[in-house]
Amino acid sequence: MNNTSCPVSGRFDPAAPPVIEAENLCKTFKGASRAALDSVTLKIPRGVIFGMLGPNGAGKTTLLSILCGLLKPSSGRVRVDGKDIVTQASSVKRLLGVVPQEPAIYPALTARENLEYFGRMQGITGEHLQVRVRECLRLGELKDVENQRVEHYSGGYKRRLNLVIGLIHEPQILILDEPTVAIDPHSRSFIHQRLRELHARGVSIVMSTHQMDEAEQLCHHIAIINQGKIVTQGSLDALLESQRSGSIQAQMEQPPPPSFQGVLQRIPGVLEAYLDGRCFLVTTDDPEQTAVAVLGAVKLTGIPLVSLKFGTASLEQVFLSLTEHPLEQ
Amino acid sequence: MMDSLKKLATSVAKESRIILRDRQTMILFFVMPVLFVLILSLALRDAFGDRPGATFPMLVVDQDGGEVGKTVVSAFAANPHFRVERAGHPAPGQAALERAILDGRYRFVVIVPEGATEQAKRRVGEIAANVPPALLKDPSVQLRMLSDPTLRTDYRSMVSTALAVILHGEEMRLSGAQIEKNLRAMGYALELPTDLTRTRIFAEMRDEPLRSGRLNAIPSSVQQNAPAWTLLAMFFLTVPLSVSFIKEREQGSLSRLQTMSVPGWVVLGGKTTPYFVINQIQMVSILLVSVYVLPLLGGDRLDPGHAPLALALLGAAASLAAIGFGIAVAMYARTAEQAASFSSATVMIMAALGGILVPKAVMPPLMQQFATLSPLAWGLDGFLDVFVRGGGLMDVVPESLGLLAFSAACHTLAVLRYQNRL
Numbered sequence: 001m002n003n004t005s006c007p008v009s010g011r012f013d014p015a016a017p018p019v020i021e022a023e024n025l026c027k028t029f030k031g032a033s034r035a036a037l038d039s040v041t042l043k044i045p046r047g048v049i050f051g052m053l054g055p056n057g058a059g060k061t062t063l064l065s066i067l068c069g070l071l072k073p074s075s076g077r078v079r080v081d082g083k084d085i086v087t088q089a090s091s092v093k094r095l096l097g098v099v100p101q102e103p104a105i106y107p108a109l110t111a112r113e114n115l116e117y118f119g120r121m122q123g124i125t126g127e128h129l130q131v132r133v134r135e136c137l138r139l140g141e142l143k144d145v146e147n148q149r150v151e152h153y154s155g156g157y158k159r160r161l162n163l164v165i166g167l168i169h170e171p172q173i174l175i176l177d178e179p180t181v182a183i184d185p186h187s188r189s190f191i192h193q194r195l196r197e198l199h200a201r202g203v204s205i206v207m208s209t210h211q212m213d214e215a216e217q218l219c220h221h222i223a224i225i226n227q228g229k230i231v232t233q234g235s236l237d238a239l240l241e242s243q244r245s246g247s248i249q250a251q252m253e254q255p256p257p258p259s260f261q262g263v264l265q266r267i268p269g270v271l272e273a274y275l276d277g278r279c280f281l282v283t284t285d286d287p288e289q290t291a292v293a294v295l296g297a298v299k300l301t302g303i304p305l306v307s308l309k310f311g312t313a314s315l316e317q318v319f320l321s322l323t324e325h326p327l328e329q
Numbered sequence: 330m331m332d333s334l335k336k337l338a339t340s341v342a343k344e345s346r347i348i349l350r351d352r353q354t355m356i357l358f359f360v361m362p363v364l365f366v367l368i369l370s371l372a373l374r375d376a377f378g379d380r381p382g383a384t385f386p387m388l389v390v391d392q393d394g395g396e397v398g399k400t401v402v403s404a405f406a407a408n409p410h411f412r413v414e415r416a417g418h419p420a421p422g423q424a425a426l427e428r429a430i431l432d433g434r435y436r437f438v439v440i441v442p443e444g445a446t447e448q449a450k451r452r453v454g455e456i457a458a459n460v461p462p463a464l465l466k467d468p469s470v471q472l473r474m475l476s477d478p479t480l481r482t483d484y485r486s487m488v489s490t491a492l493a494v495i496l497h498g499e500e501m502r503l504s505g506a507q508i509e510k511n512l513r514a515m516g517y518a519l520e521l522p523t524d525l526t527r528t529r530i531f532a533e534m535r536d537e538p539l540r541s542g543r544l545n546a547i548p549s550s551v552q553q554n555a556p557a558w559t560l561l562a563m564f565f566l567t568v569p570l571s572v573s574f575i576k577e578r579e580q581g582s583l584s585r586l587q588t589m590s591v592p593g594w595v596v597l598g599g600k601t602t603p604y605f606v607i608n609q610i611q612m613v614s615i616l617l618v619s620v621y622v623l624p625l626l627g628g629d630r631l632d633p634g635h636a637p638l639a640l641a642l643l644g645a646a647a648s649l650a651a652i653g654f655g656i657a658v659a660m661y662a663r664t665a666e667q668a669a670s671f672s673s674a675t676v677m678i679m680a681a682l683g684g685i686l687v688p689k690a691v692m693p694p695l696m697q698q699f700a701t702l703s704p705l706a707w708g709l710d711g712f713l714d715v716f717v718r719g720g721g722l723m724d725v726v727p728e729s730l731g732l733l734a735f736s737a738a739c740h741t742l743a744v745l746r747y748q749n750r751l
Contacts, residue, residue: 068588090590098588104581108347120339121591123332149350165585 020044025076036062038228051219052208059228060208097171103162107151122169136164156187176207226323248310340599362562387437390416395446404495438475555619556712557685567655571668574659608648634715646732647708653739660746679703707731
């Protein structure tokens with residue numbers, strides 16, 4: 001059913017040292033019954049869009065907060081571009097651009113004033129600052145509203161400004177916490193496009209997300225975190241391959257008749273068949289052989305096939321099998 | 330360091346811009362305290378210290394028309410705190426007199442009964458003639474005093490005592506005249522001095538209010554209200570300061586700054602410096618209004634004293650104390666609403682306790698001891714050192730150190746809380 005193209009990591013160099021490396025990272029909050037992070041070891045390759053997936057309370061935000069320098073780890077160490085985030089905090093912070101989940105901006109200031117303020121706080125001054133402000137306004141498509149107070153902006157505009165403030169100092173690494181949660185599809189698409197552009201320019205991107213399709217569309221590498229532990233991590237392709245599935249998923253142009261489920265179940269090799277509107281799912285021990293027979297059965301209905309996928313699992317299936325939690329919980 | 334100072338200047342400019350765009354807060358900061366000082370200094374003018382005008386209007390109903398009535402009128406008229414009027418003829422009745430008091434036209438009515446002087450003279454004559462008390466024809470002369478029931482009991486008692494003293498003097502005068510008359514009749518030529526004040530055994534008592542030292546001199550209305558409302562305005566800034574801090578925390582902009590190479594003191598300084606400046610402007614504007622505007626409206630002029638450095642030190646110390654308190658509240662409060670309600674309630678309690686709303690000098694001794702718990706009381710004592718007791722820079726050092734220690738304690742609590750959250 002997945003008809004989106006796999007994200008291409010054009011800047012990824014497997015031989016390059018990881019841009020972020022966490023070793024045995026632990027964090028326990030005062031009064032908490034269990035650790036928010038429990039011996040997290042993580043390698044984020046340089047030049048990729050890295051997605052961090054996990055259910056609510058899994059430890060994603062805690063991990064991102066430690067990477068950003070907002071929280072101190074209870075134990076363990078993190079190196080960003082080879083620098084320790086505790087002992088070389090200043091150097092590390094210059095490399096990072098952080099985009100919080102909620103727009104971290106001053107509503108009483110205009111977009112330009114926000115950008116100028118955060119730019120100066122990043123140590124940018126003079127003409128360079130003006131160049132960067134203009135570039136960020138262009139990137140965020142905020143030129144028309146640059147002198148309006150942000151409190152009058154729509155949610156989508158605030159998210160755009162939130163994003164470009166994180167880019168004001170041209171960071172090498174961009175960290176985003178749920179960048180598209182609760183925004184309209186247009187703004188979501190806008191942010192995805194900008195992230196792809198940044199990746200193409202060589203920016204390493206680390207983002208947490210709840211949205212499986214977003215991760216599949218954007219991320220090259222994935223880490224799944226659950227109950228404070230990294231359950232799995234690796235390239236998206238490798239992850240999907242590792243959970244190779246014996247299922248065949250298809251989507252038809254129109255819903256087939258209910259009797260079609262019986263037709264599918266009678267195909268030799270089919271273990272189970274499920275019909276849900278225009279989509280159906282067939283489980284089998286031999287997907288390649290069964291797929292031929294399934295295609296034949298579809299042809300007999302006279303309803304065109306929209307998509308057919310077999311051999312690999314969806315990210316959601318991977319996630320569910322590893323965490324036993326629905327992703328959008 | 331230069332880089333950090335530039336960032337501090339940028340933060341101060343940003344915060345100032347945000348504050349200046351909030352008109353309601355601007356009114357709260359500047360207009361309200363000045364209005365409070367003007368209104369309360371004028372309204373409470375007669376409730377504090379020296380009063381230039383009469384406080385107690387008094388009507389004397391002199392039905393006698395003799396020496397007793399004249400003595401009473403002249404004695405009270407000589408006191409600047411009384412405005413004495415004589416009732417016309419015919420004398421108003423009891424109901425009209427009561428109405429005059431209840432309507433607030435007079436605080437006191439003194440009634441000298443008809444024939445009082447003659448009756449007094451007859452009685453003195455009989456006493457001088459050694460008539461036994463049981464056989465005296467004329468009873469004691471009874472003057473009456475009606476008073477405003479809303480007036481404090483101690484004021485009524487003091488006026489009653491003053492009237493008794495006046496009548497005692499009249500008694501002495503009449504007795505002397507009678508003795509002189511009797512001696513003359515017996516062939517002795519004795520002339521009593523006409524100016525009795527020069528022959529008094531005890532000199533007249535004079536009040537000697539202290540103008541220096543650390544005694545509880547009672548301030549005038551403006552001496553009390555100007556510093557009191559300056560301090561209250563300064564401490565009330567903890568409300569917008571703590572709310573602004575929490576909002577910034579909730580909006581995530583504080584966290585965003587933490588992800589940058591911005592030292593904590595720059596973030597803190599950028600946030601608090603504009604409030605410090607506002608505090609100083611509040612103090613200067615209130616003092617200027619008290620010195621130059623209040624007299625134009627009929628109020629007392631505030632004498633700012635001769636120690637501008639002492640005022641500057643107090644203003645800075647009080648502002649730092651208020652800012653420290655605001656930051657501590659912001660660190661411990663969970664929401665902006667919680668911070669606003671807690672800080673405003675606490676400041677009002679500190680103000681009530683610290684002699685801001687009710688002068689410490691008129692509090693009972695036990696409450697005066699409790700007042701020393703409030704940092705606003707320390708600040709007020711410092712200002713009163715300068716305005717009332719004529720103190721200088723060294724006189725306000727103890728109060729300023731107290732305020733600075735309070736500020737340091739609040740900042741320490743805030744830092745501990747902040748580190749605990751990391």
